[in-house]
Amino acid sequence: MVESAAGTAPRRQGRIGLQLSDLDDTRIVALDTLLQAVTGSAAGDGYDEIQQLLNADDYLAANGGGTDYGRGNYYIAFLGTPSDSGTWELQFGGHHLAFANTYVDGALVGSTPSFRGVEPFGTFEQNGTSNSPLANEQSSFAEMLAGMSTEELATAKLDSVYSDLVLKPGNDWAFPTTKEGVQVSTFTPEQKQLVMAAIATYVDDIDDADAATILAKYESELDQTYVSYSGSTGVTEQNDYVRIDGPSVWIEFSMQHGIVLSGNHPHSVWRDRTTDYGGTQE
Amino acid sequence: MLVLSSIGLWLIGGTAQAHVLPTTTIELDVRAAEIDAALTIPLSDLEAASGIDLGSAGQSGIDAHSSELLDYLENHFAPTTLDGRPWAVTFDELNLSSAEDLGTGIYDTLTTAAHLVPPAGADERSFDLGYDAVIHRVVTHVVMVTVRSDWSTGTIDSGREIGTVGVDSVTGDITPLTVHLDDGSAWQGFVSMVSLGITHIREGTDHQLFLLTLLLPAPLLVAARRWGGPARPGVAVRKIAAITLAFTVGHSVTLALGTIGFPVPQQPVEVLIAISILVAAVHAVVPIFAGREAFTAGIFGLVHGLAFSATLTELDLTGGQLAVSLLGFNIGIELMQLAVVAAVLPPLIVLARTRIYHPVRAAAAVLAAAAAAGWVFDRVGFPNIVADAADSLADVTPYVVAALWIAAVAVAVLLLRGRLVGTAGPDAFRKGEDRRQGRVVRGRAPRHAQMDRQGLVEHPQEVHMRVRHVLRD
Numbered sequence: 001m002v003e004s005a006a007g008t009a010p011r012r013q014g015r016i017g018l019q020l021s022d023l024d025d026t027r028i029v030a031l032d033t034l035l036q037a038v039t040g041s042a043a044g045d046g047y048d049e050i051q052q053l054l055n056a057d058d059y060l061a062a063n064g065g066g067t068d069y070g071r072g073n074y075y076i077a078f079l080g081t082p083s084d085s086g087t088w089e090l091q092f093g094g095h096h097l098a099f100a101n102t103y104v105d106g107a108l109v110g111s112t113p114s115f116r117g118v119e120p121f122g123t124f125e126q127n128g129t130s131n132s133p134l135a136n137e138q139s140s141f142a143e144m145l146a147g148m149s150t151e152e153l154a155t156a157k158l159d160s161v162y163s164d165l166v167l168k169p170g171n172d173w174a175f176p177t178t179k180e181g182v183q184v185s186t187f188t189p190e191q192k193q194l195v196m197a198a199i200a201t202y203v204d205d206i207d208d209a210d211a212a213t214i215l216a217k218y219e220s221e222l223d224q225t226y227v228s229y230s231g232s233t234g235v236t237e238q239n240d241y242v243r244i245d246g247p248s249v250w251i252e253f254s255m256q257h258g259i260v261l262s263g264n265h266p267h268s269v270w271r272d273r274t275t276d277y278g279g280t281q282e
Numbered sequence: 283m284l285v286l287s288s289i290g291l292w293l294i295g296g297t298a299q300a301h302v303l304p305t306t307t308i309e310l311d312v313r314a315a316e317i318d319a320a321l322t323i324p325l326s327d328l329e330a331a332s333g334i335d336l337g338s339a340g341q342s343g344i345d346a347h348s349s350e351l352l353d354y355l356e357n358h359f360a361p362t363t364l365d366g367r368p369w370a371v372t373f374d375e376l377n378l379s380s381a382e383d384l385g386t387g388i389y390d391t392l393t394t395a396a397h398l399v400p401p402a403g404a405d406e407r408s409f410d411l412g413y414d415a416v417i418h419r420v421v422t423h424v425v426m427v428t429v430r431s432d433w434s435t436g437t438i439d440s441g442r443e444i445g446t447v448g449v450d451s452v453t454g455d456i457t458p459l460t461v462h463l464d465d466g467s468a469w470q471g472f473v474s475m476v477s478l479g480i481t482h483i484r485e486g487t488d489h490q491l492f493l494l495t496l497l498l499p500a501p502l503l504v505a506a507r508r509w510g511g512p513a514r515p516g517v518a519v520r521k522i523a524a525i526t527l528a529f530t531v532g533h534s535v536t537l538a539l540g541t542i543g544f545p546v547p548q549q550p551v552e553v554l555i556a557i558s559i560l561v562a563a564v565h566a567v568v569p570i571f572a573g574r575e576a577f578t579a580g581i582f583g584l585v586h587g588l589a590f591s592a593t594l595t596e597l598d599l600t601g602g603q604l605a606v607s608l609l610g611f612n613i614g615i616e617l618m619q620l621a622v623v624a625a626v627l628p629p630l631i632v633l634a635r636t637r638i639y640h641p642v643r644a645a646a647a648v649l650a651a652a653a654a655a656g657w658v659f660d661r662v663g664f665p666n667i668v669a670d671a672a673d674s675l676a677d678v679t680p681y682v683v684a685a686l687w688i689a690a691v692a693v694a695v696l697l698l699r700g701r702l703v704g705t706a707g708p709d710a711f712r713k714g715e716d717r718r719q720g721r722v723v724r725g726r727a728p729r730h731a732q733m734d735r736q737g738l739v740e741h742p743q744e745v746h747m748r749v750r751h752v753l754r755d
Binding site for chain 1: 303326327330331385387420421422423450451452453454
């Protein structure tokens with residue numbers, strides 16, 4: 001049903017909405033205001049993270065990627081009409097970044113799936129600032145694994161190899177029925193803090209108030225949440241992979257080889273088993 | 283609402299991952315008694331799944347580990363009949379290659395061909411693929427399976443996807459692929475070969491050009507070693523039929539020889555074809571093998587047939603399929619040839635009666651010679667714009683044919699009304715032709731000439747009658 005309906009939606013290059021390269025300065029300012037309102041304020045996440053990800057794409061365009069890359073290729077779209085009543089949805093994204101916020105009667109009911117990836121991964125200069133997007137995501141996963149004991153790591157380690165996300169874009173409503181890895185209920189409070197810190201690097205991408213609510217919910221479900229990984233615990237090599245799988249929360253982080261540049265780069269996704277797309281599957 | 287948001291997200295998600303990871307591809311070639319599977323496996327995922335480190339030594343790394351790689355592949359490619367009986371699988375040599383798909387960047391691949399043979403009496407067209415190489419370990423990897431060729435359904439060089447093999451994220455299990463090939467038949471195969479033959483000539487500008495250039499002077503008689511007046515339509519048609527038939531016999535012989543295994547040197551054959559057009563073009567201006575056109579057409583037919591055979595040998599057929607394909611392909615070639623001759627011939631015969639036919643014929647011959655010369659240089663290794671222009675001749679031919687018919691109808695109408703006297707100089711050529719025919723000659727103006735039943739002398743009224751005869755035919 002999704003696919004056939006999507007086939008009739010008007011699109012250019014598979015996208016709907018306004019392309020950033022078509023927006024004049026006034027609209028760009030308005031867009032910035034909108035993004036700041038719907039995203040988190042923490043450094044390295046939320047609005048700051050979006051700016052760093054756009055800088056990364058500009059960097060790719062200027063360093064071998066060409067015109068296929070760059071912030072001009074990103075787009076903003078509204079489904080329905082923004083209002084305090086009824087349903088509408090805001091979408092923003094492009095290469096390595098996509099999120100959609102669904103609002104019902106003025107309240108945020110869906111903020112997933114949220115895709116975050118970046119090339120180049122590491123620190124680089126672009127647009128007058130130093131950028132290192134997704135650095136706190138990667139380091140929080142590495143710290144989470146570093147805080148686990150040898151036995152816990154053995155339980156958490158997945159036999160399979162992951163060269164990509166399991167629930168990659170398009171693979172919706174396909175959550176595994178069986179949870180793999182080590183159950184967080186066996187963790188110490190400090191270890192649980194590290195798990196929450198990792199989850200927060202994704203949830204803090206949305207506005208602070210809603211983020212706090214969602215984090216509280218995930219924290220309440222920690223004991224039924226599982227952590228697993230594949231590859232090495234440093235989360236820097238190709239095929240390194242980390243997953244947090246709870247009753248609601250689903251986060252994956254996959255390290256892949258470079259496309260435009262050499263050097264590994266991550267893809268990651270935050271999904272929610274109950275609120276993906278703002279509600280349950282029809 | 284929910285549908286709307288999921289549409290939106292589906293679209294977004296599709297662009298968030300602007301680049302994708304390489305997949306394994308399995309391309310099936312369905313043959314008479316076995317199925318060949320061309321495997322292309324991304325190297326890094328293969329190493330991760332098999333644990334075999336090939337280093338960065340390229341092909342020599344693969345050669346050094348070839349027995350381990352073969353063991354691995356044999357353990358992970360086990361097709362069976364629907365009731366579980368195993369097929370036999372053998373592998374050709376393993377090669378290092380590279381590929382690039384949309385959004386993947388260039389990546390290294392392992393390529394090989396596997397020969398799948400069903401057990402005796404088993405259904406060759408429905409079976410379980412039994413493939414889980416790479417995906418048994420790299421659970422995010424995907425295998426795409428396509429049918430590349432299947433003679434008995436008339437599939438040649440397609441990329442029709444028949445399924446994918448991968449891990450179902452919900453269950454964690456590999457979803458197995460059962461291959462169900464469409465029902466085929468010898469008739470479908472035959473028809474597709476006829477179609478292939480038709481297409482081959484339709485797109486074979488050089489073959490068409492040879493035939494047409496050879497036919498250019500066919501409606502004419504020779505006189506004093508130059509092209510002269512028009513032959514009677516009956517004579518012309520017989521001559522053209524002989525040329526076409528000889529060409530057909532020639533190319534049928536070498537088509538058969540080349541297909542059953544006679545070695546065909548591709549490049550020299552292509553050059554010879556271009557030369558054949560050159561020779562035919564010269565003959566169209568000045569008769570260099572008058573009276574021996576059919577023989578020459580036959581000889582050059584032998585060359586063209588070798589080129590035709592390349593199309594069939596590519597299909598790598600055997601036995602009954604090969605025989606049926608040879609017949610069908612040849613029939614297809616003949617059908618298209620006949621269509622070309624039928625489209626061009628009647629207007630040529632009519633136009634041959636006019637004074638302008640000589641310069642038009644010469645101009646056409648010069649153009650054909652230019653195209654042929656361009657092709658000769660191109661095919662010995664010097665690409666040039668003349669050859670490029672000649673390659674796009676096919677786009678022009680429908681208009682040329684239409685122009686020919688319009689001109690021919692106009693000429694026929696004018697001839698009928700007696701406004702146009704038949705070709706220049708039947709009296710000029712008469713003496714020469716009469717001498718050749720061994721007749722005693724007496725000079726006479728054509729207007730008062732005796733009607734000669736052999737049509738060597740043209741009287742306007744005779745032209746008139748003959749034109750009507752032609753038109754009636």
